[in-house]
Amino acid sequence: MGTADDARITEYINEVCQQIKFREMHQEVKLELNAHLHEVADEYTAGGFSEKEAVDRAIAQMGSSAIVGKQLNRVHKSKPEWSIVTLSLLFVGLGLLALYFIERQALSATPVHLFTRSVVFTIIGAAIAAGLYLCDYRKLMPYSRHIYTGTLLMLVAVIIFGQSVNGKNYLSIGPFSFDIVGISPLLLGMALAGILSGWDWNKPQKLLQGLLLCVVPLALMWASGPLSASAVYAAACTVIVIASGAGRRITLLLVGSLFSVLIMMTIAGIPYMFQRLTGFISPENDPLGSGWLSIQLGELIGGSGMFGQGLAQQPKLIPYLHTDFIFSYITFSFGWIAGGILAALAVMFIIRLAGVAKTVKNTYARLLISGFVAIFAVQFLWNILMNIGLAPIAGIGLPLISYGGSQLIFNAAALGLVFSIYRRRNISITLLTAK
Amino acid sequence: MKVNKELLKGSTVILVLSMLDREPMYGYQMIKEIEKESSGVFMFKEGTLYPILHSLEAGGMIESYWWGNEGSRQRKYYKITEKGNSCLKEKRQEWETFSSAVDKVLNKEAFVWGQLMTQE
Numbered sequence: 001m002g003t004a005d006d007a008r009i010t011e012y013i014n015e016v017c018q019q020i021k022f023r024e025m026h027q028e029v030k031l032e033l034n035a036h037l038h039e040v041a042d043e044y045t046a047g048g049f050s051e052k053e054a055v056d057r058a059i060a061q062m063g064s065s066a067i068v069g070k071q072l073n074r075v076h077k078s079k080p081e082w083s084i085v086t087l088s089l090l091f092v093g094l095g096l097l098a099l100y101f102i103e104r105q106a107l108s109a110t111p112v113h114l115f116t117r118s119v120v121f122t123i124i125g126a127a128i129a130a131g132l133y134l135c136d137y138r139k140l141m142p143y144s145r146h147i148y149t150g151t152l153l154m155l156v157a158v159i160i161f162g163q164s165v166n167g168k169n170y171l172s173i174g175p176f177s178f179d180i181v182g183i184s185p186l187l188l189g190m191a192l193a194g195i196l197s198g199w200d201w202n203k204p205q206k207l208l209q210g211l212l213l214c215v216v217p218l219a220l221m222w223a224s225g226p227l228s229a230s231a232v233y234a235a236a237c238t239v240i241v242i243a244s245g246a247g248r249r250i251t252l253l254l255v256g257s258l259f260s261v262l263i264m265m266t267i268a269g270i271p272y273m274f275q276r277l278t279g280f281i282s283p284e285n286d287p288l289g290s291g292w293l294s295i296q297l298g299e300l301i302g303g304s305g306m307f308g309q310g311l312a313q314q315p316k317l318i319p320y321l322h323t324d325f326i327f328s329y330i331t332f333s334f335g336w337i338a339g340g341i342l343a344a345l346a347v348m349f350i351i352r353l354a355g356v357a358k359t360v361k362n363t364y365a366r367l368l369i370s371g372f373v374a375i376f377a378v379q380f381l382w383n384i385l386m387n388i389g390l391a392p393i394a395g396i397g398l399p400l401i402s403y404g405g406s407q408l409i410f411n412a413a414a415l416g417l418v419f420s421i422y423r424r425r426n427i428s429i430t431l432l433t434a435k
Numbered sequence: 436m437k438v439n440k441e442l443l444k445g446s447t448v449i450l451v452l453s454m455l456d457r458e459p460m461y462g463y464q465m466i467k468e469i470e471k472e473s474s475g476v477f478m479f480k481e482g483t484l485y486p487i488l489h490s491l492e493a494g495g496m497i498e499s500y501w502w503g504n505e506g507s508r509q510r511k512y513y514k515i516t517e518k519g520n521s522c523l524k525e526k527r528q529e530w531e532t533f534s535s536a537v538d539k540v541l542n543k544e545a546f547v548w549g550q551l552m553t554q555e
Contacts, residue, residue: 016482028511031501031511032511033482033485035461035463035509035511036463036481038508039508040481061480061481062480062481062482063480063481063483064482067482068480068482068483068485068486071483071486072485072489074486075486075489075490076489076493079493359495361498361500426489426492426493426499428499428500428501428511
Protein backbone atom coordinates (compact mmCIF):
# COMPACT_ATOMS: atom_id res chain seq x y z
CA MET A 1 0.00 0.00 0.00
CA GLY A 2 1.27 3.46 -0.88
CA THR A 3 2.49 5.75 1.86
CA ALA A 4 -0.19 8.33 1.10
CA ASP A 5 -2.94 5.74 1.58
CA ASP A 6 -1.26 4.47 4.70
CA ALA A 7 -1.12 8.01 5.99
CA ARG A 8 -4.87 8.45 5.52
CA ILE A 9 -5.55 5.35 7.59
CA THR A 10 -3.25 6.66 10.31
CA GLU A 11 -4.97 10.02 10.15
CA TYR A 12 -8.40 8.45 10.63
CA ILE A 13 -7.16 6.43 13.59
CA ASN A 14 -5.53 9.49 15.15
CA GLU A 15 -8.82 11.34 14.87
CA VAL A 16 -10.51 8.51 16.76
CA CYS A 17 -7.83 8.51 19.44
CA GLN A 18 -8.02 12.28 19.88
CA GLN A 19 -11.43 11.73 21.45
CA ILE A 20 -10.19 9.10 23.90
CA LYS A 21 -8.91 10.87 27.00
CA PHE A 22 -7.41 7.73 28.53
CA ARG A 23 -4.14 7.87 26.59
CA GLU A 24 -2.91 4.46 27.70
CA MET A 25 -5.68 2.90 25.64
CA HIS A 26 -4.54 4.60 22.41
CA GLN A 27 -1.97 2.01 21.40
CA GLU A 28 -4.45 -0.82 21.67
CA VAL A 29 -7.17 1.04 19.74
CA LYS A 30 -4.66 2.02 17.07
CA LEU A 31 -3.52 -1.55 16.50
CA GLU A 32 -7.04 -2.89 16.42
CA LEU A 33 -8.45 -0.32 13.98
CA ASN A 34 -5.31 -0.47 11.87
CA ALA A 35 -5.69 -4.22 11.40
CA HIS A 36 -9.35 -3.74 10.54
CA LEU A 37 -8.83 -0.96 7.98
CA HIS A 38 -5.95 -2.71 6.25
CA GLU A 39 -7.89 -5.93 5.99
CA VAL A 40 -10.92 -4.24 4.42
CA ALA A 41 -8.71 -2.24 2.03
CA ASP A 42 -6.81 -5.38 1.05
CA GLU A 43 -10.08 -7.09 0.18
CA TYR A 44 -11.08 -4.19 -2.05
CA THR A 45 -7.74 -4.12 -3.88
CA ALA A 46 -7.99 -7.87 -4.38
CA GLY A 47 -11.42 -7.19 -5.88
CA GLY A 48 -9.91 -4.88 -8.48
CA PHE A 49 -10.17 -1.46 -6.85
CA SER A 50 -7.30 0.99 -6.95
CA GLU A 51 -5.47 1.39 -3.68
CA LYS A 52 -6.76 4.89 -3.17
CA GLU A 53 -10.34 3.81 -3.74
CA ALA A 54 -9.90 0.77 -1.52
CA VAL A 55 -8.74 2.93 1.39
CA ASP A 56 -11.53 5.44 0.75
CA ARG A 57 -14.14 2.73 0.99
CA ALA A 58 -12.59 1.12 4.04
CA ILE A 59 -12.61 4.44 5.88
CA ALA A 60 -16.13 5.31 4.75
CA GLN A 61 -17.40 2.00 6.10
CA MET A 62 -15.98 2.74 9.53
CA GLY A 63 -18.21 5.75 10.02
CA SER A 64 -17.40 9.11 11.55
CA SER A 65 -14.14 9.10 13.49
CA ALA A 66 -15.59 11.57 15.97
CA ILE A 67 -18.52 9.31 16.83
CA VAL A 68 -16.40 6.18 17.13
CA GLY A 69 -13.89 8.08 19.23
CA LYS A 70 -16.53 9.58 21.50
CA GLN A 71 -18.16 6.21 22.09
CA LEU A 72 -14.80 4.62 22.87
CA ASN A 73 -13.99 7.48 25.22
CA ARG A 74 -17.19 6.82 27.13
CA VAL A 75 -16.28 3.13 27.52
CA HIS A 76 -12.77 3.89 28.74
CA LYS A 77 -13.66 6.67 31.13
CA SER A 78 -12.34 6.18 34.62
CA LYS A 79 -14.70 4.05 36.66
CA PRO A 80 -13.00 3.29 39.95
CA GLU A 81 -13.87 0.24 42.02
CA TRP A 82 -16.11 2.28 44.28
CA SER A 83 -16.81 -0.46 46.80
CA ILE A 84 -13.10 -0.84 47.59
CA VAL A 85 -12.51 2.92 47.62
CA THR A 86 -15.45 3.50 49.95
CA LEU A 87 -14.54 0.67 52.31
CA SER A 88 -10.91 1.80 52.52
CA LEU A 89 -11.95 5.37 53.32
CA LEU A 90 -14.40 4.07 55.90
CA PHE A 91 -11.68 2.02 57.60
CA VAL A 92 -9.22 4.91 57.61
CA GLY A 93 -11.89 7.27 58.92
CA LEU A 94 -12.91 4.90 61.67
CA GLY A 95 -9.26 4.46 62.64
CA LEU A 96 -8.77 8.22 62.88
CA LEU A 97 -11.92 8.62 64.95
CA ALA A 98 -10.84 5.91 67.38
CA LEU A 99 -7.31 7.29 67.61
CA TYR A 100 -8.69 10.78 68.30
CA PHE A 101 -10.55 9.54 71.34
CA ILE A 102 -7.75 7.28 72.49
CA GLU A 103 -5.43 10.29 72.42
CA ARG A 104 -7.95 12.57 74.13
CA GLN A 105 -8.62 10.08 76.89
CA ALA A 106 -4.88 9.50 77.20
CA LEU A 107 -5.40 5.76 76.90
CA SER A 108 -2.23 5.06 75.04
CA ALA A 109 0.89 4.15 76.93
CA THR A 110 3.03 5.93 74.36
CA PRO A 111 2.78 9.70 74.81
CA VAL A 112 2.83 10.65 71.12
CA HIS A 113 0.26 12.66 69.26
CA LEU A 114 -1.50 9.64 67.82
CA PHE A 115 -4.20 11.50 65.99
CA THR A 116 -2.13 14.30 64.49
CA ARG A 117 0.52 11.87 63.36
CA SER A 118 -2.06 9.54 61.91
CA VAL A 119 -3.60 12.38 59.91
CA VAL A 120 -0.17 13.09 58.43
CA PHE A 121 0.33 9.40 57.61
CA THR A 122 -3.10 9.30 55.99
CA ILE A 123 -2.33 12.29 53.78
CA ILE A 124 1.01 10.77 52.71
CA GLY A 125 -0.67 7.42 52.07
CA ALA A 126 -3.47 9.00 50.03
CA ALA A 127 -0.96 10.93 47.93
CA ILE A 128 1.05 7.78 47.24
CA ALA A 129 -2.09 5.79 46.41
CA ALA A 130 -3.25 8.50 44.00
CA GLY A 131 0.18 8.63 42.37
CA LEU A 132 0.29 4.87 41.88
CA TYR A 133 -3.25 4.88 40.50
CA LEU A 134 -2.20 7.31 37.79
CA CYS A 135 0.89 5.28 36.85
CA ASP A 136 0.90 2.08 34.89
CA TYR A 137 1.52 -0.66 37.46
CA ARG A 138 3.43 -2.68 34.89
CA LYS A 139 6.30 -0.23 35.16
CA LEU A 140 6.94 -1.65 38.62
CA MET A 141 7.51 -5.19 37.40
CA PRO A 142 11.13 -4.81 36.21
CA TYR A 143 12.06 -3.67 39.73
CA SER A 144 10.74 -6.81 41.42
CA ARG A 145 14.18 -8.27 42.06
CA HIS A 146 15.41 -4.98 43.49
CA ILE A 147 12.43 -4.83 45.85
CA TYR A 148 13.12 -8.41 46.89
CA THR A 149 16.82 -7.86 47.59
CA GLY A 150 16.14 -4.51 49.24
CA THR A 151 13.59 -6.01 51.61
CA LEU A 152 15.93 -8.85 52.56
CA LEU A 153 18.71 -6.35 53.26
CA MET A 154 16.38 -4.26 55.40
CA LEU A 155 15.33 -7.37 57.34
CA VAL A 156 18.99 -8.17 57.97
CA ALA A 157 19.48 -4.58 59.12
CA VAL A 158 16.57 -4.98 61.53
CA ILE A 159 18.13 -8.12 62.97
CA ILE A 160 21.44 -6.30 63.51
CA PHE A 161 20.42 -2.72 64.36
CA GLY A 162 16.74 -3.07 65.21
CA GLN A 163 15.40 -1.36 68.30
CA SER A 164 12.65 -3.05 70.20
CA VAL A 165 9.66 -0.84 71.02
CA ASN A 166 6.65 -2.52 72.61
CA GLY A 167 7.79 -5.95 71.49
CA LYS A 168 8.27 -4.88 67.88
CA ASN A 169 11.56 -4.31 66.15
CA TYR A 170 11.91 -0.96 64.41
CA LEU A 171 14.67 0.32 62.20
CA SER A 172 15.55 3.92 63.00
CA ILE A 173 16.95 6.26 60.40
CA GLY A 174 17.36 9.75 61.74
CA PRO A 175 14.19 10.86 63.49
CA PHE A 176 12.08 8.25 61.75
CA SER A 177 11.58 4.66 62.80
CA PHE A 178 10.27 2.11 60.35
CA ASP A 179 8.25 -0.99 61.02
CA ILE A 180 10.16 -2.98 58.42
CA VAL A 181 8.90 -6.37 59.55
CA GLY A 182 5.32 -5.13 59.43
CA ILE A 183 5.56 -3.93 55.85
CA SER A 184 7.82 -6.66 54.52
CA PRO A 185 4.97 -9.06 53.64
CA LEU A 186 3.57 -6.40 51.28
CA LEU A 187 6.98 -5.61 49.80
CA LEU A 188 7.87 -9.28 49.38
CA GLY A 189 4.43 -9.97 47.94
CA MET A 190 4.99 -7.26 45.31
CA ALA A 191 8.44 -8.63 44.55
CA LEU A 192 7.38 -12.29 44.31
CA ALA A 193 4.42 -11.38 42.09
CA GLY A 194 6.86 -9.92 39.58
CA ILE A 195 9.51 -12.61 39.90
CA LEU A 196 7.12 -15.57 39.81
CA SER A 197 4.81 -14.45 37.01
CA GLY A 198 5.44 -16.85 34.19
CA TRP A 199 7.68 -19.00 36.40
CA ASP A 200 8.24 -22.48 35.00
CA TRP A 201 7.69 -24.68 38.04
CA ASN A 202 8.19 -27.87 36.06
CA LYS A 203 11.92 -27.35 35.63
CA PRO A 204 13.70 -28.90 38.62
CA GLN A 205 16.21 -26.07 38.81
CA LYS A 206 13.49 -23.43 38.71
CA LEU A 207 11.49 -25.32 41.30
CA LEU A 208 14.40 -25.32 43.72
CA GLN A 209 15.14 -21.67 43.01
CA GLY A 210 11.49 -20.74 43.51
CA LEU A 211 11.27 -22.56 46.81
CA LEU A 212 14.41 -20.82 48.05
CA LEU A 213 13.07 -17.43 46.97
CA CYS A 214 9.99 -18.10 49.08
CA VAL A 215 11.65 -19.64 52.14
CA VAL A 216 14.65 -17.35 52.72
CA PRO A 217 12.59 -14.23 53.58
CA LEU A 218 10.53 -16.29 56.01
CA ALA A 219 13.62 -17.28 57.98
CA LEU A 220 14.75 -13.65 58.13
CA MET A 221 11.32 -12.40 59.15
CA TRP A 222 11.05 -14.98 61.84
CA ALA A 223 14.44 -13.95 63.19
CA SER A 224 13.55 -10.26 63.23
CA GLY A 225 9.92 -10.06 64.20
CA PRO A 226 6.81 -11.64 65.60
CA LEU A 227 5.40 -14.92 64.32
CA SER A 228 2.35 -13.10 63.01
CA ALA A 229 4.31 -11.19 60.36
CA SER A 230 5.91 -14.45 59.23
CA ALA A 231 2.48 -16.08 59.05
CA VAL A 232 1.13 -13.20 56.98
CA TYR A 233 4.08 -13.53 54.63
CA ALA A 234 3.73 -17.32 54.40
CA ALA A 235 0.07 -16.98 53.44
CA ALA A 236 0.80 -14.35 50.78
CA CYS A 237 3.67 -16.40 49.40
CA THR A 238 1.56 -19.55 49.16
CA VAL A 239 -1.29 -17.77 47.41
CA ILE A 240 1.08 -16.13 44.91
CA VAL A 241 2.74 -19.46 44.15
CA ILE A 242 -0.64 -21.11 43.56
CA ALA A 243 -1.76 -18.21 41.36
CA SER A 244 1.48 -18.42 39.37
CA GLY A 245 0.39 -21.81 38.11
CA ALA A 246 2.24 -24.18 40.41
CA GLY A 247 0.29 -27.40 40.70
CA ARG A 248 -0.96 -29.04 43.86
CA ARG A 249 2.22 -31.07 44.33
CA ILE A 250 4.47 -28.03 44.23
CA THR A 251 2.16 -26.04 46.49
CA LEU A 252 2.25 -28.83 49.06
CA LEU A 253 6.02 -28.90 48.78
CA LEU A 254 6.15 -25.15 49.38
CA VAL A 255 3.78 -25.21 52.32
CA GLY A 256 5.81 -28.09 53.74
CA SER A 257 9.06 -26.20 53.49
CA LEU A 258 7.55 -23.01 54.90
CA PHE A 259 6.21 -24.93 57.86
CA SER A 260 9.43 -26.77 58.49
CA VAL A 261 11.31 -23.47 58.55
CA LEU A 262 8.81 -22.09 61.05
CA ILE A 263 9.00 -25.19 63.22
CA MET A 264 12.78 -25.33 63.14
CA MET A 265 13.05 -21.67 64.09
CA THR A 266 10.53 -22.12 66.88
CA ILE A 267 12.43 -25.07 68.31
CA ALA A 268 15.63 -23.09 67.99
CA GLY A 269 14.48 -20.78 70.74
CA ILE A 270 12.10 -18.03 71.66
CA PRO A 271 10.11 -19.50 74.55
CA TYR A 272 8.23 -16.19 74.47
CA MET A 273 6.07 -17.40 71.61
CA PHE A 274 5.23 -20.50 73.55
CA GLN A 275 4.15 -18.37 76.50
CA ARG A 276 1.81 -16.34 74.33
CA LEU A 277 0.28 -19.54 73.10
CA THR A 278 -0.29 -21.02 76.55
CA GLY A 279 -1.64 -17.66 77.63
CA PHE A 280 -4.23 -18.00 74.90
CA ILE A 281 -5.17 -21.59 75.67
CA SER A 282 -5.45 -21.26 79.44
CA PRO A 283 -5.10 -17.65 80.62
CA GLU A 284 -6.32 -18.53 84.14
CA ASN A 285 -3.13 -20.48 84.86
CA ASP A 286 -1.02 -17.36 84.76
CA PRO A 287 -3.33 -14.37 85.24
CA LEU A 288 -0.53 -11.93 86.00
CA GLY A 289 1.85 -13.14 83.34
CA SER A 290 1.16 -14.47 79.89
CA GLY A 291 -2.58 -14.79 80.47
CA TRP A 292 -2.99 -11.19 81.60
CA LEU A 293 -3.66 -9.65 78.19
CA SER A 294 -6.18 -12.33 77.27
CA ILE A 295 -8.12 -11.77 80.46
CA GLN A 296 -8.08 -7.96 80.09
CA LEU A 297 -9.27 -8.21 76.51
CA GLY A 298 -12.02 -10.58 77.53
CA GLU A 299 -13.19 -8.12 80.19
CA LEU A 300 -13.01 -5.20 77.79
CA ILE A 301 -15.01 -6.91 75.07
CA GLY A 302 -17.34 -8.56 77.57
CA GLY A 303 -18.17 -5.19 79.12
CA SER A 304 -19.00 -3.46 75.88
CA GLY A 305 -22.66 -4.41 75.55
CA MET A 306 -24.87 -4.30 72.51
CA PHE A 307 -24.51 -0.58 71.77
CA GLY A 308 -21.24 0.12 73.54
CA GLN A 309 -20.22 2.27 76.47
CA GLY A 310 -19.91 5.43 74.45
CA LEU A 311 -16.83 7.51 74.06
CA ALA A 312 -17.16 9.19 77.45
CA GLN A 313 -16.60 5.90 79.22
CA GLN A 314 -12.97 5.05 79.76
CA PRO A 315 -11.99 1.45 79.25
CA LYS A 316 -9.30 -0.08 81.42
CA LEU A 317 -5.80 0.80 80.42
CA ILE A 318 -4.26 -1.96 78.42
CA PRO A 319 -1.25 -1.68 76.15
CA TYR A 320 -1.53 -1.62 72.36
CA LEU A 321 -5.06 -0.26 72.52
CA HIS A 322 -4.21 2.06 69.61
CA THR A 323 -2.59 -0.67 67.53
CA ASP A 324 -3.34 -4.36 67.91
CA PHE A 325 -6.37 -3.96 70.16
CA ILE A 326 -8.11 -1.07 68.44
CA PHE A 327 -10.89 -3.48 67.51
CA SER A 328 -11.56 -4.06 71.19
CA TYR A 329 -11.63 -0.32 71.78
CA ILE A 330 -14.09 0.22 68.94
CA THR A 331 -16.29 -2.61 70.19
CA PHE A 332 -16.11 -1.29 73.75
CA SER A 333 -17.09 2.23 72.68
CA PHE A 334 -19.66 1.48 70.00
CA GLY A 335 -20.91 -1.95 71.03
CA TRP A 336 -21.17 -5.47 69.76
CA ILE A 337 -23.27 -4.53 66.76
CA ALA A 338 -20.69 -2.02 65.53
CA GLY A 339 -17.94 -4.59 66.03
CA GLY A 340 -19.96 -7.12 64.05
CA ILE A 341 -20.56 -4.63 61.25
CA LEU A 342 -16.86 -3.81 61.11
CA ALA A 343 -16.01 -7.50 60.82
CA ALA A 344 -18.59 -7.92 58.05
CA LEU A 345 -17.18 -4.91 56.18
CA ALA A 346 -13.71 -6.41 56.45
CA VAL A 347 -14.97 -9.63 54.88
CA MET A 348 -16.68 -7.61 52.13
CA PHE A 349 -13.44 -5.72 51.49
CA ILE A 350 -11.54 -8.99 51.04
CA ILE A 351 -14.22 -10.40 48.73
CA ARG A 352 -14.22 -7.28 46.54
CA LEU A 353 -10.42 -7.37 46.30
CA ALA A 354 -10.53 -11.03 45.31
CA GLY A 355 -13.18 -10.08 42.75
CA VAL A 356 -10.73 -7.68 41.10
CA ALA A 357 -8.10 -10.41 41.05
CA LYS A 358 -10.57 -12.59 39.17
CA THR A 359 -11.34 -10.01 36.49
CA VAL A 360 -7.76 -9.10 35.54
CA LYS A 361 -6.07 -11.17 32.87
CA ASN A 362 -2.53 -9.83 33.19
CA THR A 363 -0.59 -12.47 35.14
CA TYR A 364 1.55 -10.00 37.07
CA ALA A 365 -1.53 -8.02 38.08
CA ARG A 366 -3.32 -11.16 39.20
CA LEU A 367 -0.38 -12.30 41.30
CA LEU A 368 -0.02 -8.83 42.85
CA ILE A 369 -3.65 -8.65 43.93
CA SER A 370 -3.70 -12.29 45.07
CA GLY A 371 -0.81 -11.53 47.39
CA PHE A 372 -2.52 -8.41 48.74
CA VAL A 373 -5.76 -10.32 49.28
CA ALA A 374 -3.93 -12.96 51.32
CA ILE A 375 -2.14 -10.34 53.40
CA PHE A 376 -5.25 -8.28 54.15
CA ALA A 377 -7.31 -11.40 54.82
CA VAL A 378 -4.90 -12.88 57.35
CA GLN A 379 -4.39 -9.51 59.07
CA PHE A 380 -8.08 -8.69 59.35
CA LEU A 381 -9.14 -12.17 60.39
CA TRP A 382 -6.36 -12.85 62.87
CA ASN A 383 -6.65 -9.41 64.43
CA ILE A 384 -10.41 -9.62 64.88
CA LEU A 385 -10.28 -13.20 66.11
CA MET A 386 -7.53 -12.46 68.62
CA ASN A 387 -9.46 -9.44 69.87
CA ILE A 388 -12.48 -11.56 70.63
CA GLY A 389 -10.31 -14.27 72.15
CA LEU A 390 -10.49 -16.83 69.38
CA ALA A 391 -6.89 -16.58 68.21
CA PRO A 392 -3.55 -16.31 70.00
CA ILE A 393 -2.42 -12.78 70.73
CA ALA A 394 0.27 -11.66 68.33
CA GLY A 395 1.67 -8.40 67.07
CA ILE A 396 -0.79 -7.95 64.25
CA GLY A 397 -2.77 -4.78 63.58
CA LEU A 398 -6.06 -4.07 61.88
CA PRO A 399 -5.13 -2.92 58.36
CA LEU A 400 -5.92 0.75 57.61
CA ILE A 401 -7.41 1.20 61.10
CA SER A 402 -4.68 0.50 63.66
CA TYR A 403 -2.12 3.18 64.40
CA GLY A 404 1.16 2.76 62.54
CA GLY A 405 2.68 4.98 59.87
CA SER A 406 4.72 2.46 57.90
CA GLN A 407 1.87 0.00 57.65
CA LEU A 408 -0.77 2.62 56.80
CA ILE A 409 1.36 4.13 54.05
CA PHE A 410 2.25 0.78 52.52
CA ASN A 411 -1.31 -0.49 52.74
CA ALA A 412 -2.37 2.66 50.91
CA ALA A 413 0.33 2.00 48.32
CA ALA A 414 -0.95 -1.54 47.83
CA LEU A 415 -4.46 -0.20 47.31
CA GLY A 416 -3.11 2.39 44.88
CA LEU A 417 -1.66 -0.48 42.86
CA VAL A 418 -4.99 -2.31 42.98
CA PHE A 419 -6.76 0.79 41.62
CA SER A 420 -4.10 1.16 38.93
CA ILE A 421 -4.63 -2.46 37.91
CA TYR A 422 -8.40 -2.10 37.88
CA ARG A 423 -8.15 1.03 35.72
CA ARG A 424 -6.00 -0.81 33.18
CA ARG A 425 -7.67 -4.21 33.24
CA ASN A 426 -8.78 -3.96 29.62
CA ILE A 427 -5.39 -3.17 28.18
CA SER A 428 -4.19 -6.49 26.87
CA ILE A 429 -1.06 -5.65 24.91
CA THR A 430 2.15 -5.78 26.85
CA LEU A 431 4.09 -2.66 27.65
CA LEU A 432 7.05 -3.85 25.59
CA THR A 433 5.24 -4.14 22.27
CA ALA A 434 3.47 -0.88 22.97
CA LYS A 435 6.66 1.10 23.22
CA MET B 436 -34.21 -3.40 2.77
CA LYS B 437 -32.67 -1.15 5.37
CA VAL B 438 -33.58 -1.51 9.00
CA ASN B 439 -34.21 1.41 11.32
CA LYS B 440 -31.07 2.33 13.26
CA GLU B 441 -32.72 2.24 16.65
CA LEU B 442 -33.96 -1.27 16.01
CA LEU B 443 -30.43 -2.37 15.16
CA LYS B 444 -28.94 -0.64 18.18
CA GLY B 445 -31.00 -2.70 20.60
CA SER B 446 -29.97 -5.96 19.07
CA THR B 447 -26.23 -5.55 18.47
CA VAL B 448 -25.27 -6.89 21.88
CA ILE B 449 -27.21 -10.11 21.42
CA LEU B 450 -25.85 -10.44 17.88
CA VAL B 451 -22.25 -9.99 19.00
CA LEU B 452 -22.61 -12.37 21.93
CA SER B 453 -24.24 -15.08 19.82
CA MET B 454 -21.45 -14.77 17.25
CA LEU B 455 -18.83 -15.22 19.94
CA ASP B 456 -20.79 -18.07 21.47
CA ARG B 457 -19.72 -20.17 18.48
CA GLU B 458 -16.02 -19.35 18.40
CA PRO B 459 -13.58 -16.56 19.23
CA MET B 460 -13.57 -13.92 16.48
CA TYR B 461 -11.97 -10.58 15.68
CA GLY B 462 -13.98 -7.46 14.92
CA TYR B 463 -14.06 -7.52 11.13
CA GLN B 464 -14.79 -11.24 11.07
CA MET B 465 -17.88 -10.64 13.21
CA ILE B 466 -19.10 -7.89 10.89
CA LYS B 467 -18.73 -10.14 7.86
CA GLU B 468 -20.49 -13.04 9.53
CA ILE B 469 -23.40 -10.95 10.75
CA GLU B 470 -23.81 -9.34 7.36
CA LYS B 471 -23.68 -12.65 5.55
CA GLU B 472 -26.10 -14.44 7.82
CA SER B 473 -28.64 -11.63 7.85
CA SER B 474 -28.40 -11.45 4.04
CA GLY B 475 -27.16 -7.91 4.26
CA VAL B 476 -29.96 -6.60 6.47
CA PHE B 477 -27.62 -5.95 9.38
CA MET B 478 -25.11 -3.49 8.03
CA PHE B 479 -23.73 -0.89 10.33
CA LYS B 480 -20.86 1.53 10.47
CA GLU B 481 -18.03 -0.83 11.22
CA GLY B 482 -16.27 1.50 13.61
CA THR B 483 -19.21 1.47 15.99
CA LEU B 484 -18.68 -2.23 16.67
CA TYR B 485 -15.54 -1.50 18.69
CA PRO B 486 -17.13 0.62 21.41
CA ILE B 487 -19.65 -2.21 21.83
CA LEU B 488 -16.91 -4.83 22.04
CA HIS B 489 -14.89 -2.75 24.49
CA SER B 490 -17.83 -2.07 26.75
CA LEU B 491 -18.80 -5.75 26.73
CA GLU B 492 -15.23 -6.51 27.74
CA ALA B 493 -15.30 -3.89 30.50
CA GLY B 494 -18.49 -5.54 31.75
CA GLY B 495 -16.78 -8.93 31.84
CA MET B 496 -19.01 -10.45 29.15
CA ILE B 497 -16.16 -11.12 26.76
CA GLU B 498 -12.38 -11.34 26.91
CA SER B 499 -9.82 -10.31 24.34
CA TYR B 500 -6.40 -11.52 23.30
CA TRP B 501 -4.00 -10.69 20.52
CA TRP B 502 -3.19 -13.47 18.13
CA GLY B 503 -1.57 -13.88 14.75
CA ASN B 504 1.22 -15.76 13.09
CA GLU B 505 4.60 -14.14 13.29
CA GLY B 506 5.10 -11.73 10.45
CA SER B 507 1.43 -11.72 9.52
CA ARG B 508 -1.29 -9.39 10.76
CA GLN B 509 -1.91 -9.43 14.50
CA ARG B 510 -5.60 -9.39 15.31
CA LYS B 511 -7.48 -8.79 18.51
CA TYR B 512 -9.74 -11.76 19.12
CA TYR B 513 -12.67 -11.78 21.49
CA LYS B 514 -14.14 -14.75 23.26
CA ILE B 515 -17.24 -15.07 25.38
CA THR B 516 -16.97 -15.54 29.16
CA GLU B 517 -19.19 -17.48 31.50
CA LYS B 518 -20.89 -14.26 32.52
CA GLY B 519 -21.43 -13.41 28.86
CA ASN B 520 -22.92 -16.81 28.28
CA SER B 521 -25.54 -16.46 30.95
CA CYS B 522 -26.29 -12.92 29.74
CA LEU B 523 -26.80 -14.29 26.23
CA LYS B 524 -29.23 -16.90 27.50
CA GLU B 525 -31.22 -14.20 29.25
CA LYS B 526 -31.21 -11.94 26.20
CA ARG B 527 -32.28 -14.82 23.95
CA GLN B 528 -35.27 -15.55 26.14
CA GLU B 529 -36.14 -11.88 26.33
CA TRP B 530 -35.88 -11.63 22.55
CA GLU B 531 -38.08 -14.66 21.95
CA THR B 532 -40.78 -13.35 24.27
CA PHE B 533 -40.59 -9.95 22.64
CA SER B 534 -40.57 -11.09 19.03
CA SER B 535 -43.37 -13.61 19.48
CA ALA B 536 -45.47 -10.94 21.18
CA VAL B 537 -44.83 -8.50 18.33
CA ASP B 538 -45.66 -11.29 15.89
CA LYS B 539 -48.93 -12.02 17.62
CA VAL B 540 -50.02 -8.39 17.64
CA LEU B 541 -49.03 -7.85 14.01
CA ASN B 542 -50.79 -10.97 12.79
CA LYS B 543 -53.92 -10.22 14.77
CA GLU B 544 -54.09 -6.82 13.14
CA ALA B 545 -53.82 -8.35 9.68
CA PHE B 546 -56.44 -10.89 10.61
CA VAL B 547 -58.93 -8.22 11.76
CA TRP B 548 -58.35 -6.11 8.70
CA GLY B 549 -58.81 -9.16 6.55
CA GLN B 550 -62.20 -9.83 8.15
CA LEU B 551 -63.33 -6.24 7.66
CA MET B 552 -62.38 -6.36 4.01
CA THR B 553 -64.41 -9.45 3.34
CA GLN B 554 -67.42 -8.01 5.14
CA GLU B 555 -67.59 -5.02 2.84
